[in-house]
Amino acid sequence: MKQADALSDKVIQLIDKGVNIPAPFSVEIGEDVDIDRISGDGTVFHTGTKIYGARTLISSKTQLGYEAPVTIVNCQLGTKVELKGGYFKESVFLEKANMAYGAQVREGCILEEEANGSHTVGLKQTILFPFVTLGSLINFCDCFMAGGTSRKNHSEVGSSYIHFNYTPNQDKATASLIGDVPRGVMLNQPPIFLGGQGGLVGPVRIGFGTVIAAGTVYQGDCPDGGLLIGGKSEEAYEKYFHPGFYGNIQKRVLNNIIYLANLLALRQWYFYVRKPFFKKQEFGDGLFAGALEKLEVAVSERLKRFEALSQKMEQSIQIGRDILQGQQKDIVLQQQSELLNNWTPLGQCFSEQSEVTIAEKERTSFIQAIHDIMAQEDRGYTDAIQSLDADVASIGVYWLQSIVDGIVNRALNIVPSYKSL
Numbered sequence: 001m002k003q004a005d006a007l008s009d010k011v012i013q014l015i016d017k018g019v020n021i022p023a024p025f026s027v028e029i030g031e032d033v034d035i036d037r038i039s040g041d042g043t044v045f046h047t048g049t050k051i052y053g054a055r056t057l058i059s060s061k062t063q064l065g066y067e068a069p070v071t072i073v074n075c076q077l078g079t080k081v082e083l084k085g086g087y088f089k090e091s092v093f094l095e096k097a098n099m100a101y102g103a104q105v106r107e108g109c110i111l112e113e114e115a116n117g118s119h120t121v122g123l124k125q126t127i128l129f130p131f132v133t134l135g136s137l138i139n140f141c142d143c144f145m146a147g148g149t150s151r152k153n154h155s156e157v158g159s160s161y162i163h164f165n166y167t168p169n170q171d172k173a174t175a176s177l178i179g180d181v182p183r184g185v186m187l188n189q190p191p192i193f194l195g196g197q198g199g200l201v202g203p204v205r206i207g208f209g210t211v212i213a214a215g216t217v218y219q220g221d222c223p224d225g226g227l228l229i230g231g232k233s234e235e236a237y238e239k240y241f242h243p244g245f246y247g248n249i250q251k252r253v254l255n256n257i258i259y260l261a262n263l264l265a266l267r268q269w270y271f272y273v274r275k276p277f278f279k280k281q282e283f284g285d286g287l288f289a290g291a292l293e294k295l296e297v298a299v300s301e302r303l304k305r306f307e308a309l310s311q312k313m314e315q316s317i318q319i320g321r322d323i324l325q326g327q328q329k330d331i332v333l334q335q336q337s338e339l340l341n342n343w344t345p346l347g348q349c350f351s352e353q354s355e356v357t358i359a360e361k362e363r364t365s366f367i368q369a370i371h372d373i374m375a376q377e378d379r380g381y382t383d384a385i386q387s388l389d390a391d392v393a394s395i396g397v398y399w400l401q402s403i404v405d406g407i408v409n410r411a412l413n414i415v416p417s418y419k420s421l
Contacts, residue, residue, distance in 0.1 A: 146184025
């Protein structure tokens with residue numbers, strides 16, 4: 001048997017299509033992969049590349065496996081994406097996004113234009129806006145991060161950083177909002193810096209322009225931003241741990257509500273603003289469908305974790321009745337009872353699509369401005385957004401912030417004890 005006869009049909013088809021495969025016998029293409037969803041224009045599959053999944057989409061000038069073997073499972077890749085080594089599943093990478101070797105990017109991630117990470121980065125259910133940069137040896141699951149205006153002025157996470165997203169009571173209602181959607185989409189906000197050898201204890205909210213010093217493990221909220229945060233942690237302490245008891249969950253519940261509201265605002269942004277930009281790209285419909293799917297996955301994941309937290313309140317309330325005293329007992333039990341008893345209407349706030357009818361006038365005005373720019377010049381997404389004048393951008397921010405505020409207020413009317421924080 002000749003060696004060429006041992007090559008799989010799909011590898012041969014990709015080579016015939018123009019894909020550069022220097023070591024074709026080392027490349028594995030799954031039987032369910034649709035060759036028509038892989039561009040042959042400047043695409044390179046280096047040694048050890050493995051591609052699986054019927055929904056996989058790979059655009060032109062993409063490079064896979066330059067530094068180490070790469071496995072792709074049902075991911076959608078825009079143009080000039082570089083995944084240099086690692087495992088990538090059920091995620092979207094838009095133009096010029098890149099990850100170095102040792103990456104593990106699991107389901108529900110969106111890396112927008114030029115978002116990137118160095119070696120050995122773990123992500124899941126994470127959204128990075130354009131230009132966001134992750135250092136090495138990072139675990140950054142269940143996060144949203146924005147900020148910055150370019151590859152020279154970007155939000156960054158220092159090496160050896162962890163987002164702590166799992167609690168001793170075994171829940172993951174802990175997603176953290178680093179920046180926000182309404183202002184972050186305009187690509188004109190000050191960057192956020194999270195110093196190396198540190199961490200965030202989710203769920204937290206961090207505002208634009210915030211700097212958290214290296215070595216700091218932070219568990220507070222600073223949504224207004226513009227702060228330098230550092231210093232030693234509190235002195236060590238010992239106290240009895242009651243498994244299943246949550247204590248004051250006001251911050252956690254409020255941050256989950258705000259996080260979900262931002263995801264719903266981002267979904268509207270993709271549908272009304274980003275969609276026409278996708279349509280101009282190679283495989284644009286597939287990329288848009290993939291991104292929208294990941295946003296749906298993100299919303300579903302956060303709702304599932306939030307509901308699980310609400311169900312845990314039944315046991316927490318029983319324990320709290322025995323161990324709490326005084327005014328603290330009344331406050332904590334009221335909050336936990338509200339979450340437990342009102343989950344159904346609370347969850348519906350995030351699934352009834354009320355965001356579609358919020359600030360429609362401002363949405364229409366903003367979208368028209370975007371269409372005018374697209375009609376005048378052939379601009380890419382980031383160029384078009386950054387070319388908006390301040391007045392137009394403020395209309396877009398108002399539209400998206402109205403969605404966030406409207407959903408948050410609707411939710412807090414159902415669980416009113418969480419309003420004051």
